[in-house]
Amino acid sequence: MAATTAARGGVDLGGTKIQTVVVDGRNNVLGEARVPTPTSGGPKDVADAIAETLLAAAAADGIKTQDLRGIGVGSPGAVDEATGNVSSAKNLPGWDGTYALGPRLAQALGTEVKLGNDVQVAVDGEFRLGAGRDYKSLLGVWWGTGVGGGIILNGKPWLGRGAAGEIGHVVVKRGGRRCPCGRKGCMEAYAGRKAMEARARKLVEDGRHTRLFKEMEARGRDRLTSGVWARALDHGDEMTKELLDEAVKALGTGVASALNVLDVEAVVLGGGLGDRFGELYGKEIQKQMLKSLFTSDNPPAFHLAALGDLGGAIGAALLVKKR
Amino acid sequence: MAATTAARGGVDLGGTKIQTVVVDGRNNVLGEARVPTPTSGGPKDVADAIAETLLAAAAADGIKTQDLRGIGVGSPGAVDEATGNVSSAKNLPGWDGTYALGPRLAQALGTEVKLGNDVQVAVDGEFRLGAGRDYKSLLGVWWGTGVGGGIILNGKPWLGRGAAGEIGHVVVKRGGRRCPCGRKGCMEAYAGRKAMEARARKLVEDGRHTRLFKEMEARGRDRLTSGVWARALDHGDEMTKELLDEAVKALGTGVASALNVLDVEAVVLGGGLGDRFGELYGKEIQKQMLKSLFTSDNPPAFHLAALGDLGGAIGAALLVKKR
Numbered sequence: 001m002a003a004t005t006a007a008r009g010g011v012d013l014g015g016t017k018i019q020t021v022v023v024d025g026r027n028n029v030l031g032e033a034r035v036p037t038p039t040s041g042g043p044k045d046v047a048d049a050i051a052e053t054l055l056a057a058a059a060a061d062g063i064k065t066q067d068l069r070g071i072g073v074g075s076p077g078a079v080d081e082a083t084g085n086v087s088s089a090k091n092l093p094g095w096d097g098t099y100a101l102g103p104r105l106a107q108a109l110g111t112e113v114k115l116g117n118d119v120q121v122a123v124d125g126e127f128r129l130g131a132g133r134d135y136k137s138l139l140g141v142w143w144g145t146g147v148g149g150g151i152i153l154n155g156k157p158w159l160g161r162g163a164a165g166e167i168g169h170v171v172v173k174r175g176g177r178r179c180p181c182g183r184k185g186c187m188e189a190y191a192g193r194k195a196m197e198a199r200a201r202k203l204v205e206d207g208r209h210t211r212l213f214k215e216m217e218a219r220g221r222d223r224l225t226s227g228v229w230a231r232a233l234d235h236g237d238e239m240t241k242e243l244l245d246e247a248v249k250a251l252g253t254g255v256a257s258a259l260n261v262l263d264v265e266a267v268v269l270g271g272g273l274g275d276r277f278g279e280l281y282g283k284e285i286q287k288q289m290l291k292s293l294f295t296s297d298n299p300p301a302f303h304l305a306a307l308g309d310l311g312g313a314i315g316a317a318l319l320v321k322k323r
Numbered sequence: 324m325a326a327t328t329a330a331r332g333g334v335d336l337g338g339t340k341i342q343t344v345v346v347d348g349r350n351n352v353l354g355e356a357r358v359p360t361p362t363s364g365g366p367k368d369v370a371d372a373i374a375e376t377l378l379a380a381a382a383a384d385g386i387k388t389q390d391l392r393g394i395g396v397g398s399p400g401a402v403d404e405a406t407g408n409v410s411s412a413k414n415l416p417g418w419d420g421t422y423a424l425g426p427r428l429a430q431a432l433g434t435e436v437k438l439g440n441d442v443q444v445a446v447d448g449e450f451r452l453g454a455g456r457d458y459k460s461l462l463g464v465w466w467g468t469g470v471g472g473g474i475i476l477n478g479k480p481w482l483g484r485g486a487a488g489e490i491g492h493v494v495v496k497r498g499g500r501r502c503p504c505g506r507k508g509c510m511e512a513y514a515g516r517k518a519m520e521a522r523a524r525k526l527v528e529d530g531r532h533t534r535l536f537k538e539m540e541a542r543g544r545d546r547l548t549s550g551v552w553a554r555a556l557d558h559g560d561e562m563t564k565e566l567l568d569e570a571v572k573a574l575g576t577g578v579a580s581a582l583n584v585l586d587v588e589a590v591v592l593g594g595g596l597g598d599r600f601g602e603l604y605g606k607e608i609q610k611q612m613l614k615s616l617f618t619s620d621n622p623p624a625f626h627l628a629a630l631g632d633l634g635g636a637i638g639a640a641l642l643v644k645k646r
Contacts, residue, residue, distance in 0.1 A: 137483065149584070151584070153476065153481065158476065158585075159586070160460065160585055160586025160587060161586050161587075161588060161618070161621075161623075162586070163583075163586045163617055163618050164584065164585055164586035165584065165586075166583045166584070166586070166617040167583065167584060169580075169583045169615070169617045170493075170580040170583055170584065171494075171495060171576050171577075171579065171580050171615050172494060172497050173496055173497050174495050174496050174572065174573070174576045174615075181617075183614065183615055184614075184615075185615070186615075249497065250497070253494050253497045254494075256494065257492075257493040257494050257580055257584075258584045260486075260489045260490065260492045260493055261472070261474070261487065261488065261489070261490060261493065261580075261581045261584050261585065262481075262483055262487055262584060262585075263482070263483025263484050263485070263486045263487035263488075263489070264483060264484075265484060291506065291507075292492070292494050292497075292506055292507075292508070292509075294486055294489040294492045294504075295484070295486050298484075300484075
């Protein structure tokens with residue numbers, strides 16, 4: 001396992017896609033590869049898909065994975081950084097239990113593998129290389145399938161007992177809509193892609209009309225991806241506008257609550273929906289946020305994530321120390 | 324200003340009372356004195372009342388204030404620790420502007436004066452000497468006239484940009500009840516003593532019956548103190564039960580949201596209402612909290628504040644370094 005280059009690998013393991021990169025010592029991307037996340041099978045199938053995709057990213061620059069200094073993986077679920085185990089990754093197939101993802105990948109790829117929480121590594125990437133570079137404290141708001149959060153305080157990730165930054169489950173309405181997590185009134189119940197899709201299906205059952213599911217079928221998808229939402233919005237679909245409006249209000253309220261607790265210097269908005277709709281809705285999210293922000297006369301800076309689609313994987317690569 | 328003893332002074336400046344203590348080098352209370360906070364006049368009158376009360380606490384142990392190593396003051400409003408200025412202390416008479424409280428007290432008492440945020444110093448007291456001693460991270464929930472919060476992370480206060488821990492303004496219901504702060508749906512709008520009193524007055528205007536205001540008059544008060552609430556509850560007053568029930572639900576929800584962000588090891592409940600009703604309602608607050616807590620299978624420890632009535636003043640005295 002002796003690394004012969006300064007290059008490192010990074011993996012962003014998402015519910016929709018697996019994005020891998022190989023970066024040099026200065027975090028420039030040397031190669032990248034992406035595949036859809038397996039929707040059937042189990043953890044081993046996901047691990048195999050990760051390994052193959054990383055091999056492809058490395059091969060793009062003629063690198064062997066065993067020559068990498070190491071590989072960082074940003075994973076959903078409960079991540080045990082010490083053992084490399086991942087538990088309860090509910091958006092991944094057959095992953096209700098615990099799987100030794102780190103050891104499995106280390107064996108398959110012949111180099112050290114470090115695991116971290118997917119949102120936290122993406123936020124750390126923005127903090128060290130992207131939109132958060134100018135700040136010592138920030139809140140990353142990862143708006144996607146769920147709504148995740150990553151916290152940097154005094155220049156370091158704040159993880160709490162391991163579950164800090166679960167801003168998707170900040171309550172925006174006591175006794176409100178049921179969240180995919182089972183609780184009521186969470187920000188994610190209104191703003192998470194998965195919850196928004198469930199809400200759209202419910203409204204259609206109740207007789208409402210929408211283009212959303214036609215767009216989904218036209219694009220050969222089986223779920224309402226951020227691209228599907230964008231396309232339906234372009235067509236002026238009323239339900240799409242309505243649900244995005246609800247999401248934006250919930251985001252504003254929930255992020256304000258988190259900021260009233262943390263009072264950090266900056267907010268960085270990322271994630272699948274954040275990347276897709278940040279330009280369009282960023283101002284409105286801030287406007288909604290200011291209504292409930294204690295420091296509304298001196299709000300924190302608000303930025304869109306700057307590292308783009310590869311940000312999660314680049315952030316994951318930062319898990320591997322340079323020396 | 325040469326201190327001749329290890330003794331220090333502490334002041335808890337509240338909207339209802341001014342509590343002062345003198346403590347020895349081991350934080351044992353040598354003397355204490357308390358007066359009601361002036362309800363008319365301006366900052367200078369409040370400063371004079373503080374100085375007199377501290378002189379009384381010192382005299383109780385035969386100490387001159389100029390012999391104290393220093394005096395710490397926990398103050399409401401916006402506190403500038405560097406200058407000793409206090410601004411916008413809205414629960415104190417005529418204190419909308421800025422007043423140099425620290426310098427004024429230093430002059431009157433002949434020793435160094437350090438200022439801190441009232442809730443933060445009380446929470447720091449619990450962290451260093453009270454219910455939070457066993458933890459490295461905690462959230463103090465100060466349930467009183469408002470609902471304040473104090474945060475300890477990695478053994479140190481987290482102040483953010485100066486306004487961290489404003490948990491009273493975590494939203495529990497988007498678009499909900501108007502808060503004394505002017506925003507809508509804050510936890511404090513349902514759980515703060517001042518907001519609860521406003522709600523009770525509104526319900527009486529609407530024709531509802533309650534013992535609350537009779538108890539207030541019988542006790543010669545002009546507001547619904549925690550003692551008045553306790554007395555009305557003892558008499559089985561329905562409105563009192565109802566409003567305390569609402570407060571407890573809001574506290575549970577708001578504290579859960581804050582914990583979903585911070586994931587600290589422990590919660591400490593204090594403040595005027597917290598000290599008064601913690602024993603009775605602590606279990607129910609936790610039950611409500613668990614409904615919205617992301618780590619409901621592994622919740623943080625929950626404790627009532629242990630330092631009692633003098634906790635705020637003892638915590639303030641900790642602002643003065645021993646050496």
